[in-house]
Amino acid sequence: MIEIVRTVAEMRARRAAWRRQGLSVGLVPTMGYLHEGHASLIETAAATDDRVIVSVYVNERQFGPGEDLERYPRDIERDLAVCERAGADILFNPESAEMYAADHSTTVHMAGITDELCGRSRPGHFDGVCLVVSKLFNIAEPDRAYFGQKDAQQLLVIRRMVRDLNFNIELIGCPTVREPDGLAKSSRNAYLSDDERSAAPILHRALACGLTLCEQGCRDASRVRRAVSDALAEEPLAQVEYVEVVSTDSVQPVERIDAEVLCAIAVRIGGTRLIDNFMFDPER
Amino acid sequence: MIEIVRTVAEMRARRAAWRRQGLSVGLVPTMGYLHEGHASLIETAAATDDRVIVSVYVNERQFGPGEDLERYPRDIERDLAVCERAGADILFNPESAEMYAADHSTTVHMAGITDELCGRSRPGHFDGVCLVVSKLFNIAEPDRAYFGQKDAQQLLVIRRMVRDLNFNIELIGCPTVREPDGLAKSSRNAYLSDDERSAAPILHRALACGLTLCEQGCRDASRVRRAVSDALAEEPLAQVEYVEVVSTDSVQPVERIDAEVLCAIAVRIGGTRLIDNFMFDPER
Structure with missing residues (x-):
């Protein structure tokens, strides 16, 4: 039975219990409004790891001014159903205040490979991604983390971050899932x-x-x-x-x-x- | 018997073995040339944790231009003796190339609390500290990390970083050790x-x-x-x-x-x- 966890402390307690049982953990970080692409990530994680955490968090720090933060689609009930069907054990869905203290002051910056492609029109976007993914990695302490190849630059950036900051986590890039007419799920x-x-x-x-x-x-x-x-x-x-x-x-x-x-x-x-x-x- | 470890892969293997045995791990990050202040950190760690890792790494990224990186004192044989006497299990002493890939491109930045005190005359210093400490935290995955209160701003900065990036690590600040005339050991x-x-x-x-x-x-x-x-x-x-x-x-x-x-x-x-x-x- 899938469970919703909303605090870092509770997430850590679940993780520690799984560690004591010697279970491996997969993390699927998402911004929610889950579709078949996410489901495929979760299914891959469930086939590989003993336990699967799906995080649903619309990370304000990876949206620029004028982007679609406010209208980004949200449907946590549907997300819960998708997670359960795909084999997740925990849906981690923290509030913003749980993720960022009012005086939060640490940032993660990646030079070079964030300047091209989406980085050019979305300055700061990948810094926001690196920051929230670092936090989720430290909160969930997964053995493996699953990302879609549709967000290819994101996957390359996170791969670089894992190498540079020595995260002890294996990254799994999963194929893009498409509609029958070829449109990538998003x-x-x-x-x-x-x-x-x-x-x-x-x-x-x-x-x-x-x-x-x-x-x-x-x-x-x-x-x-x-x-x-x-x-x-x-x-x-x-x-x-x-x-x-x-x-x-x-x-x-x-x-x-x-x-x-x-x-x-x-x-x-x-x-x-x-x-x-x-x-x-x-x-x- | 203390052991010198020089690669991240070997450090991870030791850490994983200790984890399987259910042993707690303390980390004492240092730049080497160990004195009684460091010894006191290591002793505190050895009294608290089952296993103690001391890292000795003169982190080039926390020195500014014109600072004392080149002439910073080094004596790894003496460091090994200090570590062994104080109860450390592993001296982690990586080469620079093991710590930073040639195309390393990730940085950790902390705003605000790094601007005052030493941050004012040493711009970038605390970013270098945050980067190397993040890496050491991810390499050693300690339960606790021990820092001296002599470097008080460093301790406050790392405390903030642990909070902001959600490192699952308890920070222990240890009292400054002094010469008989009061000079802080350094x-x-x-x-x-x-x-x-x-x-x-x-x-x-x-x-x-x-x-x-x-x-x-x-x-x-x-x-x-x-x-x-x-x-x-x-x-x-x-x-x-x-x-x-x-x-x-x-x-x-x-x-x-x-x-x-x-x-x-x-x-x-x-x-x-x-x-x-x-x-x-x-x-x-």
Whole structure:
């Protein structure tokens, strides 16, 4: 039976009891409004670890001014049902005051690999992510943490943070779950009107053009970028924020694809900002 | 029998074995050149925890340009002997390359309480301390960590960091150990010439004047500061960097002593920068 935990102290007590029993723990950090993508993370965690904690916390510190913090969708009852069905043991759902003291003054900053892609239009976003994920790691002390590959830059940033700060945690990146028409599952899909929803699969179709080029042997990153951009341009409702091909190691743009790359895009469909990506390794 | 461990992987393996045996672990983070002050921390840890890790690492990231990183005293053989005598089980002594990857890019920053006292003349110092202590906490995963009250601001900063980042670690502040003439034990005392060594106890004597005032009921912080400054002025070799009375909570200067305060000083004796302090709580 799944249980809702709202305080750090109670979460620690549950964790300590599991440790005494020698049970392994998986953590799935989320901002809630859970969809099949989250469910897939939870199911993977439940298949790997003895106990699974899902955190649901809309972390104010990773939203910039003018972003969608206030209207970010919330439905804790539905989240609880998704968690239970997918095999979670605890839904950790703290209040903001439980997470951040009024005089909270510690920040975590990552240089370099947070400057590109989403970092360019969302300054401070990844610092907010690093901070809350550090806190959740220390609160839940998981053996493994599960993140979706849809948020590819986030996964690379957290991987770097785990290395740099020596978190004793194994990171598991899980495949993006998609709608039948290819649209990546996202809590923000809820913002889309019917017309926008019909237009949104263009992200996936455009990326597929780029991936096909790579698989056909193209190693020229600008050709890949152009193919994706051209495909996106065919959808009048799509406003491109970026189309980039970056190294998965440094998250810096590359010219030649001679090691693993991330091809990532951010596109506004109406007022809704959507992201998607593929990874390609020429040596596999 | 004490053991030297040089890699994170080996440290983790030792820690995991102790965890399986249900043993508690204490961590004493140091920069080496251990003196009786460190020995006292290690003894306290050994009396409290089942196993004690002493880290010896001269963390380049907490030294500023022009500071004494290069000439900071080192003597790992002596450190090993001190650790063994005081009851440590592991001396963790990593190389710099083991601690910081060439493309290390994560930093920990604390605002506010790092701006005063030593933070003013050593910008970035406490960020370097927070970073290395975060790493050591994650590498050693101690139940308790032991710090000297001589580095009072450091202890307050780490206490704040533990709270803000939710480290599941109990911090133990241990009393300053002094030479018979009152000089606080410090690895940097090794820099002092004979004349400077004779002058150095002025720090302790000056602080004693301030503490006496407090104990006699004085609640005017500027009077306390003046008493300490006047006493320091009597020693020609002493160049005062700061004499401050701050809240132990916010590390901001106070006018009235109506809650616990830290009276902290930094003084150059010749080329050597020494610090010392006392805490006073009017309600105790």
